[in-house]
Amino acid sequence: MVMAGSLRLLITDRAWPDTEIERQILVPLGIEVVEASATDEATLSAAAATVDAIACNWAPVTARVIEAATRCKIISRTGIGLDNIAIPTATARGIPVTNVPDYCVGEVADHSLALLLACARRVAFFQVRTKQGEYRLQAATPPERLAGKTLGLVGLGRIGSAVALRARAFGLNVIAQTASGSDHGVGCPIVPLDELLTQSDYVSLHAPATPATRHFIDLSRLERMKPTTWLINTSRGALVSEADLWTALQRNLIAGAALDVFDPEPPDLSQPLFHDERVIVTPHAAFVSPESIVELRTRVTHQVAAALRGERPENVVNPVVFAK
Numbered sequence: 001m002v003m004a005g006s007l008r009l010l011i012t013d014r015a016w017p018d019t020e021i022e023r024q025i026l027v028p029l030g031i032e033v034v035e036a037s038a039t040d041e042a043t044l045s046a047a048a049a050t051v052d053a054i055a056c057n058w059a060p061v062t063a064r065v066i067e068a069a070t071r072c073k074i075i076s077r078t079g080i081g082l083d084n085i086a087i088p089t090a091t092a093r094g095i096p097v098t099n100v101p102d103y104c105v106g107e108v109a110d111h112s113l114a115l116l117l118a119c120a121r122r123v124a125f126f127q128v129r130t131k132q133g134e135y136r137l138q139a140a141t142p143p144e145r146l147a148g149k150t151l152g153l154v155g156l157g158r159i160g161s162a163v164a165l166r167a168r169a170f171g172l173n174v175i176a177q178t179a180s181g182s183d184h185g186v187g188c189p190i191v192p193l194d195e196l197l198t199q200s201d202y203v204s205l206h207a208p209a210t211p212a213t214r215h216f217i218d219l220s221r222l223e224r225m226k227p228t229t230w231l232i233n234t235s236r237g238a239l240v241s242e243a244d245l246w247t248a249l250q251r252n253l254i255a256g257a258a259l260d261v262f263d264p265e266p267p268d269l270s271q272p273l274f275h276d277e278r279v280i281v282t283p284h285a286a287f288v289s290p291e292s293i294v295e296l297r298t299r300v301t302h303q304v305a306a307a308l309r310g311e312r313p314e315n316v317v318n319p320v321v322f323a324k
Contacts, residue, residue, distance in 0.1 A: 007308050008032045010051040012059035013039050014078070016293055022055075025301045031308060041065060048072065053304045056084065058265065063089040074098065074307035076300045079287070081236060082317060083209040091318045098303045098315045102158055103296045104287040109162035111286035112234045115258035116151070116167075116202050119230040120144045124280045141255075144201075147171030152200030154193065155235070160206035161186050175199060197224040202232060209236035217241065222248035229254050234286040237263035246273040260286045 009031055011019060023033050036047045039059040048054060048069035054061060057078045063086040066075070075090055077099040090097050118124045122140040129139050151167045153160045153176040164174045164186050174188040177196045183189075197203060203225065207213050217231070217240040225231070231254060233240055242263065248254055256278030265284060267274065274281055287296075303313035312322060 006030060007053070008034055008051040009053045009055060009304055010034055010036060010047050012036045012044055012047075012054065012056040012061065014057050015288075016297070021294065021297045022301045025298070026305060029305055029308075031305065053308060055300055055304060058084060061085045066090050066093060066095065069095075074304055074313060076303045076313075078296060078300050080104070081208060083236065083238070087318055091321055094321045096307060096313065096316045096321050097318050098300075098313050099317060100296050100299045101315060103299065104289070104292040105158045105162050107289050107292050108159045108234050108286040109166055111260060111282070112159070112163050112204050112206075112232060113166045113170075115232050115234070115260070115280060115282070116204065116230070117146075118280055119202070119232070119256060119258050120146055120149075125277055128277065148173070149201040150175060150199055152176065152196040152203045153188075153206055154196065154203065155206035155208075156182075156184050156186055156188075156190075157206060159234075160204075163204060163206065164188055172202075193221070194224055197221055197229075198226075200229060201226070202230050204232040205235045205239050207235055207239060209238040214238045215241040215244070217245075219244040219247055222253050225254050227252055227254060231257040232259075233257070234260045237261040237265060237267075242267075242271070242273055246271075246276075249273070249276055249278060256280070258282075260284055 007030065009026060011033060019033055019035065026033055034051065036044055041062055041064055044059065044065045045068040048065050052071045052073050054069060054072060054075045055078050061075055061084060066086055066089045072095050075085060075095055075097045077085060080099055080101050082099055085097055087097050121143045125140050149172055151172045151174050153164060153174060156176045156178045160176065161184060167174050175191050175196055176183065176188050177193045178190055181190055222244060245257060258280040260282045261284055273279060306313040
């Protein structure tokens with residue numbers, strides 16, 4: 001049994017108003033919950049030196065932060081993506097890194113389809129114009145019939161597969177590009193990325209952010225799309241070069257874009273890209289529902305508790321640390 005006050009969890013940052021769920025689970029176990037005062041590297045490094053576990057949302061847990069965390073038994077990502085954690089450093093230190101890869105699959109898939117529908121049916125455009133006092137159907141290019149159009153999915157993991165299922169209900173033809181070349185049981189054609197970009201009426205990104213995928217949607221790839229194609233990104237902002245996207249829109253290379261993620265976050269909303277009526281913007285909201293947030297926080301907190309009890313937590317992404 002953990003001795004009261006003997007162990008501490010550092011919460012680096014959070015997208016919810018309190019830490020009550022975490023405290024309700026951990027305080028009875030004698031684990032103190034502390035929060036970082038800022039998310040810069042120096043502040044996090046100083047805080048990490050005094051704790052036994054780290055839970056991070058979007059804050060960067062860099063090599064320097066991990067090296068400072070000499071007591072740390074676990075680093076848990078309060079989310080899915082892991083690009084903000086220096087996993088090689090954690091692995092070298094023998095620290096397990098965890099995430100919750102399946103907590104918001106339905107929410108993100110729904111949001112992706114919501115953005116697609118908003119693009120196809122001009123919902124966001126008409127909403128803005130009517131709020132400004134313009135009630136005119138002819139203000140936009142005609143809304144599109146979805147049935148028979150092609151949706152290209154870049155990535156076909158849990159979320160991409162869920163998007164494919166939903167898209168078919170609207171009569172969309174679904175094709176995909178995957179790193180492995182497998183359709184993961186979805187039953188859709190797997191094509192090279194350049195072919196997907198050429199064929200698709202809607203391109204939806206569902207790939208992780210890695211050095212290999214950073215800005216892989218650049219001007220050369222945007223130039224391959226049809227001028228009627230819409231780009232949708234609910235995955236990671238780093239996948240898209242925002243400068244190149246703006247250039248593509250100025251040149252009318254694509255119809256528009258719907259973005260829920262950005263690089264950096266939050267984005268500089270003064271940039272012209274975000275004021276263009278062909279661009280729909282939501283504030284990294286795809287993962288959110290009351291149910292998904294409770295599930296996420298609860299599972300992360302139980303991961304921390306397990307590690308501090310000397311047990312193996314769920315969803316360890318660097319299992320080699322247990323082989324040492």
